[in-house]
Amino acid sequence: xxxxLLRRLTAAAxxxxxxxxxxxxxFELLDSDAAEVALSRYGAGTPTxxxxxxxxxxxxxxxxxxxxxxxxxxxxVRGDLGRSLVSGRPVSDVLFDRLGxxxxxxxxxxxxxxxxxxxxxxxAGSRPGSWLDRVVSAAAPxxxxxxxxxxxxxxxxxxxxxxxxLPAVSLVPRGASVWHSPEVLVLPVACLLLGAxxxxxxxxxxxxxxxxxxxxxxxxxxxxVRGARLLVRHVAxxxxxxxxxxxxxxxxxxxxxxxxxxxxxxxxGVSAEIIGAIVARxxxxxxxxxxxxxxxxxxxxxxxxxxxxxxxPPARAIVTGERS
Amino acid sequence: xxNFTRRAPGIGRxxxxxxxxxLTAVTGLPLLGGCGTEHAPASAPQGPPRIGGRLxxxxxxxxxxxxxxxxxxxxxxxxxxxxxxxxxxxxxxxNDLTPRYRLARALEPDQEGGEWxxxxxxGVVFSDGSPLTxxxxxxxxxxxxxxxxxxxxxxxxxxxxxxxxxxELDLIVAMHTPTADFASVLAGWYCxxxxxxxxxxxERTLPPGTGAFTLADxxxxxRTLLRRNDTHWDGAAxxxxxxxxxxAETEARVNAFLAGQADVVHELSYLQARTLASDPxxxxxxxxxxxxxxxxxxxxxxxxxxxxxxxxxxxxxxxxALVDAVYYGFGEVGNDLYGKGAPFYNDTLPQRGxxxxxxxxxxxxxxxxxxTVALPTADGMPGMLESATLIAEHAKAAGIxxxxxxxxxxxYFSKVSGTAPLSHVGWWNYSLDYFYGQTMTSSSPSNGTxxxxxxxxxxxxxxxxxxxxxxxxxxxxxxxxxxWHDGGYILHSFAKRPDAARVTVGGMxxxxxxxDDWANYATTWLA
Numbered sequence: 001x002x003x004x005l006l007r008r009l010t011a012a013a014x015x016x017x018x019x020x021x022x023x024x025x026x027f028e029l030l031d032s033d034a035a036e037v038a039l040s041r042y043g044a045g046t047p048t049x050x051x052x053x054x055x056x057x058x059x060x061x062x063x064x065x066x067x068x069x070x071x072x073x074x075x076x077v078r079g080d081l082g083r084s085l086v087s088g089r090p091v092s093d094v095l096f097d098r099l100g101x102x103x104x105x106x107x108x109x110x111x112x113x114x115x116x117x118x119x120x121x122x123x124a125g126s127r128p129g130s131w132l133d134r135v136v137s138a139a140a141p142x143x144x145x146x147x148x149x150x151x152x153x154x155x156x157x158x159x160x161x162x163x164x165x166l167p168a169v170s171l172v173p174r175g176a177s178v179w180h181s182p183e184v185l186v187l188p189v190a191c192l193l194l195g196a197x198x199x200x201x202x203x204x205x206x207x208x209x210x211x212x213x214x215x216x217x218x219x220x221x222x223x224x225v226r227g228a229r230l231l232v233r234h235v236a237x238x239x240x241x242x243x244x245x246x247x248x249x250x251x252x253x254x255x256x257x258x259x260x261x262x263x264x265x266x267x268x269g270v271s272a273e274i275i276g277a278i279v280a281r282x283x284x285x286x287x288x289x290x291x292x293x294x295x296x297x298x299x300x301x302x303x304x305x306x307x308x309x310x311x312x313p314p315a316r317a318i319v320t321g322e323r324s
Numbered sequence: 325x326x327n328f329t330r331r332a333p334g335i336g337r338x339x340x341x342x343x344x345x346x347l348t349a350v351t352g353l354p355l356l357g358g359c360g361t362e363h364a365p366a367s368a369p370q371g372p373p374r375i376g377g378r379l380x381x382x383x384x385x386x387x388x389x390x391x392x393x394x395x396x397x398x399x400x401x402x403x404x405x406x407x408x409x410x411x412x413x414x415x416x417x418x419n420d421l422t423p424r425y426r427l428a429r430a431l432e433p434d435q436e437g438g439e440w441x442x443x444x445x446x447g448v449v450f451s452d453g454s455p456l457t458x459x460x461x462x463x464x465x466x467x468x469x470x471x472x473x474x475x476x477x478x479x480x481x482x483x484x485x486x487x488x489x490x491x492e493l494d495l496i497v498a499m500h501t502p503t504a505d506f507a508s509v510l511a512g513w514y515c516x517x518x519x520x521x522x523x524x525x526x527e528r529t530l531p532p533g534t535g536a537f538t539l540a541d542x543x544x545x546x547r548t549l550l551r552r553n554d555t556h557w558d559g560a561a562x563x564x565x566x567x568x569x570x571x572a573e574t575e576a577r578v579n580a581f582l583a584g585q586a587d588v589v590h591e592l593s594y595l596q597a598r599t600l601a602s603d604p605x606x607x608x609x610x611x612x613x614x615x616x617x618x619x620x621x622x623x624x625x626x627x628x629x630x631x632x633x634x635x636x637x638x639x640x641x642x643x644x645a646l647v648d649a650v651y652y653g654f655g656e657v658g659n660d661l662y663g664k665g666a667p668f669y670n671d672t673l674p675q676r677g678x679x680x681x682x683x684x685x686x687x688x689x690x691x692x693x694x695x696t697v698a699l700p701t702a703d704g705m706p707g708m709l710e711s712a713t714l715i716a717e718h719a720k721a722a723g724i725x726x727x728x729x730x731x732x733x734x735x736y737f738s739k740v741s742g743t744a745p746l747s748h749v750g751w752w753n754y755s756l757d758y759f760y761g762q763t764m765t766s767s768s769p770s771n772g773t774x775x776x777x778x779x780x781x782x783x784x785x786x787x788x789x790x791x792x793x794x795x796x797x798x799x800x801x802x803x804x805x806x807x808w809h810d811g812g813y814i815l816h817s818f819a820k821r822p823d824a825a826r827v828t829v830g831g832m833x834x835x836x837x838x839x840d841d842w843a844n845y846a847t848t849w850l851a
Contacts (some may be wrong), residue, residue, distance in 0.1 A: 038474065039474045047769065095389075
């Protein structure tokens with residue numbers, strides 16, 4: 001098991017390196033740099049070559065690309081994510097502050113998504129063809145087919161602007177965390193749930209509907225096991241191991257969904273920051289943020305794999321039997 | 325560079341449709357007319373200004389990592405709004421681009437305009453109690469002229485090595501080249517006077533200023549809290565506090581305003597302003613002057629190296645239709661010349677109209693019938709895509725095919741504008757002296773039309789240095805007449821960019837974006 005973990009972690013480190021190099025290379029392909037953006041103001045022409053040269057020298061952008069990359073990578077290995085080229089602020093200050101807000105959004109969404117997906121999926125799948133199954137099976141793909149920005153725009157128009165029940169944009173007072181104004185979370189979380197829940201619900205439902213027909217369930221039923229006990233003790237373990245990966249996918253997919261929702265509600269999260277940094281050609285920020293987000297994605301998938309192993313003895317046997 | 329901020333997400337993105345639908349929709353709706361202010365003052369609160377309260381204003385801004393507080397580098401709308409409420413310039417632009425004295429009491433040139441004496445207003449103090457002296461001005465000039473700061477371009481004609489202090493309140497500023505209009509240079513976007521020694525501008529230092537408000541809190545990319553400066557030399561402000569909140573997306577900005585999370589919203593789209601105008605709780609604020617809407621043709625690149633082609637292109641645009649459909653009436657037509665209403669603007673030339681037949685004839689003369697040209701376009705500023713779509717439509721009547729190519733908006737103005745043979749160009753409002761120096765001489769850094777005529781350059785140098793106003797006017801009129809006949813601009817319109825405030829907000833100035841009255845809350849109050 002230790003060797004399995006070690007192997008996975010090594011692979012993850014390699015993936016991070018590839019991400020870093022790829023983002024850097026793509027960034028190099030962009031047609032302008034931070035000096036040009038910092039010196040240009042909309043509606044005021046373009047800077048002179050002397051100004052550009054002076055600022056590039058000050059920011060170290062006149063050095064060759066490999067040196068700049070190694071410089072950044074060396075700092076990251078030492079735990080320093082660098083400084084923004086535009087404002088000079090440490091990347092970690094801005095990034096972790098915003099990442100914290102995004103994490104709250106993701107955590108609240110997950111805390112609702114997982115029970116919702118498993119609960120609805122099991123209830124619908126345990127009785128295929130029941131009215132509940134029909135409603136869930138019809139509603140899930142219908143909701144899934146509406147993009148989050150549509151539900152977002154509609155919910156702002158109806159809930160915030162017409163009914164005035166909730167704020168239209170998620171403005172959080174300076175210095176306060178989003179927990180101090182939880183009302184700003186309601187619409188973004190609802191929007192994310194509508195986007196993320198349908199797929200895992202359908203997967204759990206499908207797997208559950210298959211398991212419920214399996215011979216061992218019939219045996220359990222014949223032995224008098226029924227109701228919640230049958231569902232929780234006998235159906236769920238087998239149905240859920242198949243749901244772990246769609247759920248993990250939904251978690252990683254939240255990163256993308258959050259980008260849309262954060263933009264829509266002006267939620268003080270990390271995605272608007274990254275978009276802003278790309279536009280400002282602020283490569284230390286973009287690089288560091290990309291690596292941190294990629295590490296998050298890898299960690300979630302690794303956690304999902306470990307969870308699946310824990311839930312499924314046969315899979316565990318394959319990993320530990322062959323490798324340790 | 326904050327172009328991305330004006331893009332609306334997903335469904336809010338009107339793009340092509342507005343241009344097409346606007347044509348049909350507008351004919352059925354009452355137009356706002358040339359000015360659009362007639363409905364505005366009706367609902368402003370009456371009576372003497374009330375003291376106190378916190379005004380919340382939403383404006384386009386930047387991300388937290390790229391936002392800066394330094395007035396000599398802050399280029400975003402929000403950065404400019406903070407700077408003009410906290411610091412002062414020596415001279416400020418009025419909406420019609422005439423200068424007014426602020427921290428300067430007088431500007432006096434020597435005979436040739438090679439040296440200028442700047443006399444400061446006595447009795448001005450910074451918010452930390454220290455008096456304003458010539459040393460603060462010299463310190464600010466030194467900071468601004470750092471070549472790694474964007475402000476260096478604005479003050480480029482100042483020769484710092486020969487500039488000297490003359491007493492507590494006077495400064496003799498030397499010029500690299502004789503300058504007759506130093507006032508409009510000092511009114512430039514970045515030209516704020518900061519206290520001597522202010523060099524780090526962040527949330528920990530919160531440096532002092534001479535403006536109507538002082539910095540109470542600064543959260544980059546998010547919001548700035550300002551407090552009234554009771555020692556302000558120009559009279560204390562009415563508001564206790566101002567909160568300037570940055571929201572990048574236009575749709576979200578208006579949503580925050582509609583949901584009651586803000587009292588003032590800046591940088592609306594024209595359609596939003598039109599919708600808000602019918603809301604009895606809202607006052608739409610329309611500035612008295614507009615910002616240029618224009619295409620530029622490179623006069624050194626085929627097919628536009630033939631003046632007949634340039635004239636044909638200029639005749640193939642229906643300007644009034646653009647103002648009506650793209651700006652929903654919030655604008656006026658342009659006459660291919662920059663700076664309508666500014667000092668020295670040549671308003672004696674006939675207004676160029678839509679004449680596809682004449683355009684067709686000119687093209688036939690030039691042997692370029694059924695001309696096909698490419699126009700790279702982007703959603704880079706409000707109305708840009710829509711105007712391109714409509715212009716392509718108008719040009720068909722003259723036998724001209726304009727092929728639209730959509731390109732990324734964030735680098736449009738740094739990479740595409742002025743390099744492609746035909747492209748959009750957009751400048752905020754500056755004096756003609758500054759604008760032509762930046763765009764029309766052979767050595768101009770932003771010469772996007774490739775206009776290089778040594779005789780024109782020489783005449784411009786003479787105009788710039790002419791100390792006699794009548795002579796300057798005559799020279800500027802000649803320069804503009806040449807551009808009107810032969811130049812590369814299709815300056816079709818001036819867009820009046822609307823803002824909106826709740827009816828409870830009084831004393832809002834009707835400022836043109838970029839000028840010192842726009843997003844300036846020194847006289848604002850809450851009923």
